[in-house]
Amino acid sequence: MTTATAPDDPHRTTGDGSGTAGAGVAAGPFGALREQLTDAAATFAGSADALAGILAGIVDDVDRALGERLEIFPVCHHSPASALAMVRRLRHKQPKVIYLELCEDLQPLLGELRNCRLPVAVQAFASELDGFPAEWGPLSVVAPVTEASAEYQAIAYALETPGVELVLVDRSTDHVFQWSPRDDAGPAGATGPTDDAGPTDGTGPAAVTASTGGAGEQAALHGDAVGVEIGDLRPRFAELEAYLLHHGKVRHWSEWWDQYVERPLAGADHDTYRQVMVLIGSLFRRLRPAGSDRTERDEDRERYMWTRMREHLAASGADPADCLYVCGAFHAASRVAQFGLDSPAPDFAITPRTGTRWRYGLIPSSHSAIEAQFGLAPGSVSIAAATWTKAVSGSGLTPFRLDGQRGGKGRGRRKVAAVAAPTGPMADRLSGFLAAPPPLDGLDEAELRGWCVDIVRLARRNGYLASTADAIAVFETSILLAGLRNRARPTPYDFADAAVTCIEKDVVPGRRDVRRLCEILLGGDRIGQVGYDALPPLARDVLDRLQPLGLDLEKRTIGRALLDLHATPALTGCSDLLWMLRHLLPADAVRPIMGERRLGHRSIQESWDLALGRHQRALIELGYEGVTVEQVLEQRLRRAVRGTDATAAGALAAVEDAIRLLNSPRLVDELGARAVELLATERTVDDAPEVLRRIRRLLAHHRATAPALPAWCEAFVTTGYAHYCTLLPTAFVEEETGVRQVGAMLGFLFSMESLALSLGCDRSQLELAVAQSHPESPAKVALLWAARHQLGLLPLAELRERCAELLANPLVVPAFPRYLSGFVHALEPVPGLAPFVVETMSTAFARLPDPVLLPWLPTLITTLREHGPELVPLLVREAARTFPGTLPELDAWVPPWLAPAPTPTPSAVRVGPVGQVHTLLAAHPAAVEAVAALLGCDGGWSTPQATPAGPSESALVAAHPDTVEAVAALLGGG
Template sequence: MTVHVFGIRHHGPGSARSMLASLRKLQPDAVLIEGPPDADHLIGMAADAGLKPPVAILIFDVEHPRKAVYYPFAAFSPEWQALRYAAEAGVPARFIDLPMALRLGQEDEKDDGETEKAESEGGAIPAAARDGLPGDPVRWLAEAAGDPDPERWWERMVEQRGSSEGVFEGIAEAMGALREAWKPPGDWEARREAHMRQAIRVAVREGRQNVAVVCGAWHAPALQKMPSASTDAAILRGLKAVKVEATWIPWTHGRLALESGYGAGVESPGWYNHLWTHAEDPLPVWMTRVVRLMRDQDLDASPAQAIEAMRLAETLSAMRGRASPTLEDVTEAVQASICFGSDIPVQLIRERLIIGDELGELPPGAPAVPLQRDLEHQQRSLRLKAEPLERVVDLDLRNPGRLAVSHLLHRLLLLNIPWGVLQRGSGAKGTFHEIWKLQWRPEFALAVIEAGVWGNTVVEAATARLAEAAEAVIERLRERAALTTDLAQMMGALAPLASTLRYGSVRKTDADLLTSVIAGLVNRVADGLVAGTRDVDDDTARDIAGLILDVNRALAVIGNEGWLEQWRAALESLGVRANRHGLVVGRACRLLLDASRLAVAECSRRLGLALSRGADPTQAGAWVEGFLEGSGLVLLTNDELWQVLDGWLASIRAEDFMVLLPLLRRTFATFPAGERRQIGERAARGAVRTAADDGEDIDLERAAMVEPVLRALLGDIDG
């Protein structure tokens, strides 16, 4: 019985190539891989051609899906190649790290759902182990070799080796020396390594004679020197487990990048993937990809420049004593030969090629929650591909297909899956356009799982989520309403809230909660209406007048008599203020007149005061506009108001009339065509004489003769 331990660098193509060569030579009868045993049932899918990396294993707590962890795999990851080798060779493979069910089950465990990283944390050294001594331990090895850059040293000594002979023995020896100088591993590192050793013992007890173990380089010495089984059992004793589930999800090279925050990330996943895919002669293909990218972005690039860049990269590599050009050599050559020394195209190359934007794929039979399957079905039917690159789409909502896309994106937003972000102020004409910025991120897979509790389809889940979301919005609205002092803001909120309350039973909105919010707004608007209209300019007065009308209509829709009474009392206080803008005072008086809270005679008196000779003509015109805007029917039914307005128009001075004419035309233009015609006909007939005007035609002597009879019939009207 022999156990071979391969200490690799996670996502290192050189490590993967050396390990794969060693496995083919060794031909083990079992492959044990550092990874979550909770996902052992997913290993068989690695042989499916439809599972295309980059992909990740997502493991989450069933009761608390937000507590989750990702284990990413790229084509150049040693763990992925180990899985593929086992599938092709027909030998069993299993994961041997400490199960996530135990890690997530500890009350004092850090919430891994917030970290988006696998448990294999550092490149060659776990981040948790780096706290034992000052500095990076790999830096010690690099400095001992005379290289100030530990990453470049590791890449040159391990990743770029042409031969795998002796590489893993050397890694294990170096890591063993570092571990001897290190403090003992922390509790979780010790538990992880104890579980790995226990898994090795299980394989041996099963009769495996040639076992291959693939693990992070830091763990290799701990798996070669096996303590007693009882010691490891004691380390693992007392751990509590929770129920977890695991699934494959698509991943991206961008999420493998070190700058994304992933603990085991690499600086250049796109470059590593290129080296793995084009191992024989990577440079010509890389330069071709660079030129194509430049041309796609309408930047100058030619085959001659690509050839020059390739030659320059090889020259730089030779000058620096390297066997083959590194990414540093290649990037410098591209910047000099193709980018004319500019940093901007180099940044584009870094984002699109060096890091990369490739998104993995899952086979149709991959395990998924029903909501995920429904989402994928809708993506296919709507031809809406999930892509990691940000793109902008313009949806014409008159098209049924584009309208369905809009519905899907809005529903996903309701489920906290912001695949698309609606852009405001796009400049599109009409209301039938929506501009969306789309970008799919791998972590949305977890959000889909979390949203699965609301329903098995996107429509069901969004509908069920709506009620709770509405409660949260209303509660937030209550907080904002309590804090704001902006009268216009409060008045503007009342109309849509009133509509929601009116139809709340249909939309399953919490009417009681919404009622309390509206009641608070009505109180504050009524109390602040008079003060909020002091010293306003023409534009602000116009806005407030419109809001006064909106609030009046909204409260009429609700039909709450208490709120209407509060509101009309506020209008009455505003209607008697001579020092307020004529537009808002006129609007208040008109609404009170329509509600029968203001007598026609009193309204005529106020109109007469507003239009008196001593009044400012522009303010008088504003009063008329506020009073009459939208409907002139009141002039046709009330002779007194007609007389006051007619007299004012007849008395306006010529210079004032020219100033007021646009205002009056604007006001009368808001009347329905039939009302304008009737008003014109009445004006053409001349002045209307009321009973008060005809006093001289009454025969007082004859009237005195019938007065006693009228008193007898009507009673003593004086007393």
């Protein structure tokens, strides 16, 4: 056999080594076809230049690929025709070595497919990057596997046949990202580089594409992982694809492929299948934009694979006649210099891997997830699976299956009536295939009738008012649509279009529309599952530790677990694990219905909804991070406080989680020390409310559970006191800092003041900070007044006068709600102001006229709702305590701030303030005796004297005149 050498590659040789040059030479079995295409191009285009070169080059590519000593088996992913041809070829040739286009570092995982129910995806995952941009992380690569795929048949044959070696020869997952442009945002825009131009330009063989997501849970099973598959045949020339779809009278590429390639090749012999697939791969390869980065990466992958195959053959000494190279049809038509075992070109220089540590495992997949991952039409993989099942049953073939494969029967022992591959010289099968009309399959009424009945039944279950008349309409419309599309037999695509036309009347009554129901009918709701033995150690440990719950956690249904920890203390370990999983997994994977876990509190009864089987991928990826859940949680908490975006509030949250979930004092001290460091370096106070809320809760917990505060708590209080005193003047005047943040700062300073002073802080620092604050915003002005009042610099009477002046000024009245907002936020640092705030608000309602008050109320309500929702309840409770509780009391009720001061009694006037104090002490003898005992005084003085102001006054009162005067002032005395 001879092969014409294309002019664009100096390394091309003929199959027999003769090496003829020129595109127009008619040689080999395809000489007549080449000459026929050249003449047709000249007739059609008026010359034999560009078009003739393309057509002749396609024939040259076919001749070259099929003349290679190492047999090349071109495939298309999820193609039943490729899978059927693969089964036939494997049973006839029985190769000893199979080279498979798949990432070479995924090979150790393939044996674990025995423990899974397909479809599943082989995954490589990396969260700690070394050699890649940090913004790409985490990196994830998946390779979906379905039974209706040629790669699975090759894998099953190699793993189940003794003496057969399977070798993966494609670049490693590390090289997938090494060869990606560094200016990409990453898969799905966030997690790493893409290797595709997108569905518009088409996707290539063994394509690496970004997950585009999809509607529904199943479409998101792969997450943001980069996908790797074999043989994604699709034009990379958008105009060509549009032309084919238009003239093929189909809506999307998957339907075109099914009609014009898949069905004609389903029963083709081996030579015809190979020649047609290489021809299609060559056509799409030559009709693509030149000079793109994608083209260079495709060619580098081909050089990589041929280099790996040469290395293996040299090391193992295998006979190329006993080997089979399974790759995408796109790569089978390769024109790189390294193509072929006899190529004189040097091997490709393979760069070493980066220091990134990759972890490997299997995750569940689904038809919808594969379609979303690779930009396929919805339902196309489900239709391929249905076509595969029917083709297998009709052809008598026994497909290969891994022993122990879940979800199906064994491989079987019956003999196969397979189409034998020719053993003589290769003949031209392309001419006959291209010239013959497509085979016309007869109408299978039983199949179509079954689809119509089943879709009506599914539609009724999902809320549609479908009937037998709709089933008849779908049947007839399917036949009509097939006729309009030049098909004698309706395909699943025709049936789905007919079902949508006849059943989808107006709106979708439930969660699923009719097209989705058609996918489910054809197997589109099938989701794979990773078996227990194929799970990582962490996932197996979780399932083992949750066994006492008595639930089948591998099911995809939601299970309800009831835990009575008082009656069954042995379930405490399950409860602890569930709360940790609640923190690590998606919210609906582990959801508490009853019970809570907070600082210092554990419920004695809990109820959980568990859907671990539905979120198996998340549990598996958790296993990539550690061996136990506790280890993973500890690592995540450490990463949370060590990241570049870590904050003091986040570190305090991590401390809470460590106490609630892990109960590790060592880790709590480490995280607390980090919180102190972060607080000291913060230059903004945006998180001040969160910091105040969390540190209060942590201090209360430690005071209740430990004899002394931890060292990090004391350091946090002293550091925070100095830090917020320093930032307080700036925060008061900055417009970017809200009133809520300033109120939280003051809340920290005043509520932590006694503890901070006891630990060595200086109160004068706070006084200076308040004195240096000069806000202009009304809300912050009110906050400053409250702070000065708390420090004793602004008496309550003067504060009341200032508010009265504001209400009396017509120019200030419209802004008065903002002053009230400041006072409401002041309840955080100065809760004793609650009566005054109620008084101020009531005074405003009483004094303002209706024309002013009514427009003012909406502003007040929105201001309180926006700026102080958590403080309004405190205000409401104070109002409830102040105002009368019944309607009759309201008529005689006098506000406390308007009630007249009590008139002194004659005895009080006569005895003076000292006498009032003595009367108070005499009214409470028990308390007086206790205080006297503490002071070391005898109790003989406690008897009241006849003349309280006389010289017989008690020694205690006489010895402390300043105290007497202070108490008298509080009692209203002179």
